[in-house]
Amino acid sequence: MKAIRLRRPFGQERFEHVDIADPGAPGAGEIRVRLHASSLNAHDLAVVLGQLPVEDNRIPLSDGAGVVEAVGAGVQEFAVGDHVVSTFFPRWLAGGPGPLAAGFATTPGDGIDGYACEVAVRPATAFTHAPRGWSHLEAATLTTAGLTAWRALVVAGGLKTGDTVLTLGTGGVSVFALQLAKAAGATVIATSSSDDKLARAAALGADHGINYRQHPEWSKEVLALTGGRGVDHVVEVGGPGTLPQSMRSARVGGHIALIGALTGFADMVPTAELMLRQQRVTGIGVGSREHQLDLVRAVETTGLRPVIDRSFALDDLADAFRLQQAGGHFGKIGIDYSMASGKAA
Template sequence: MKAMTLPAPGGLDRLAFAERADPGAPGLQQIRVALHGSSLNYHDLGIATGRMPSADGRIPLADGAGIVEAVGEGVSEFAVGDMVVSCFFPDWQDGTPTVGDFSRTPGDGIDGFAQEHVVLPATAFTHAPKGYDAVEAATITTAGLTAWRALVVDAQIKAGDTLLLLGTGGVSIWALQIAKAMGARVAISSSSDEKLARAEALGADFTLNYRSDEKWGRTVRDWTGGRGVDHVVEVGGPGTLAQSIEAVRVGGHISLIGVLTGVSGEVPTAALMGKQARLQGLIVGSRREQQEFVRALEATGIRPVIDRRFPLDRLAEAFQYEMDGSHFGKIGIEW
């Protein structure tokens, strides 16, 4: 069986196919899945470049989707032929967060999905949304579920709420689609006017170029008539947090889901306290939340925005494309 592997200490030029033993037949409570699609995330890029160290020979990619080939004894949730999609935290089934690291995250602490077949516990997957192909389904594992948890589970947004989304990557575009489906009004930022035009076509109500507007937090607050937005999906981290606090309303909510500008830095604590805003960190979500997300996707008809698809043997090229930052939405991998 072919698998894309990453020798230590990482680096895109070190990604290469290797032969791995076929995982065989599924055992008790397991399923065998023929994998056909994945999508790239910032976390995957950190592993691939070696910025986030992983085991020698690790199989990368946290997202995986494919077709069930066989089911083991005791499995009733899935049948042969079902399209399934992986879970970012395969051991976090339900309830409040129980994990705070990536020791059991595919593509990081354990082997990921850049391979032809896997045999895993059935609880490491959910059904894919009906009508999705493997690449589309794979986009929900990390980026889609992060946006869903931030907006629906944690912030509990409702029709008429106002949101600020930073950038036009996978999480932000998923958040835009979810928010519009729920009747919210959305402001979104980017350094590219072309990307902002695409966001408008998806329903964004207000757009701004943060390169030409350094005080974009105030601009967003002015858009709301001075009240501030109800919720911010904060993907930048320390370099953007001050402006996000400026943009949010008193008593609002900020989901801290990314560290694109760094892993540490100053937090304007007085401003945050004055806003009496809730700053909540989160990492993806549970299997139950993914199942709820899948039902919502089937009810609303939302389809993921996939900028470009690469074959698995061009995974290094796909990561380079991600590093260049020119994508809008998700980057897909298929085989």
């Protein structure tokens, strides 16, 4: 079967298109999935750029959506023909993040091979059902970005109607957070360096937009919009370069979901200010299979659909990563395995 492997030295130009052995029939407790779509995440880009240590010849992509072709002995949750979507931590089924002691050792596209291939045979617990009525491309956005936003706001944040949420940027996690917050009846303040992207955020329901290039001290704008109180939740994807302003944007006792490090990894947390403001900072690393099951039920109930900026053929994976690295997208970048090469949509 066809697959893409990542070769050292890593980078977008180091994808090798290969034919590998078909994984065959599923064993006990496994399912065989014909893959139809994936989507790109910051984690995938870090792997491709060599910022995360992975083995040579790794098949990339953590997200995978497709159709069950066969089920192994003992599998009762799935049947042939079911539409499914992968999980980011296949061994974190429920409860607290105890199984994460090994880091990304079991994460597809990192510690194990990912879904840049035609077929995968994995334990049935490495997938959940996809939301009813969603395309494979839409379902593939849930594994990482959708679940991260869900855990940040709902699981860790306890989001409720009437809360105020601040989202940073307009990447996949932030746009999902905007949509989930609005579905819950929250007020959303979105930030971006682009007025065009802020207009798109407003079309999705964002109540306020702040261009952080025009307002470098954007926390002051957030406080002005909230009458000096600050927001209840911050979806913090920037890291050390934005965390101080996120803290000043959140209310006393507010919640900051620390998700990404787009500004780097330097440890410069203003601890005195954090204690004075009595804020809660939660490190968010995607979520469990149980969290994903809850998310699937939520999007089916609310009618939420993901925002996919552009889609690429699997053969054009390098082009998709170039777009991601340039930061020109709004929402998610999809990989549609049915598309012909050179026909991005």
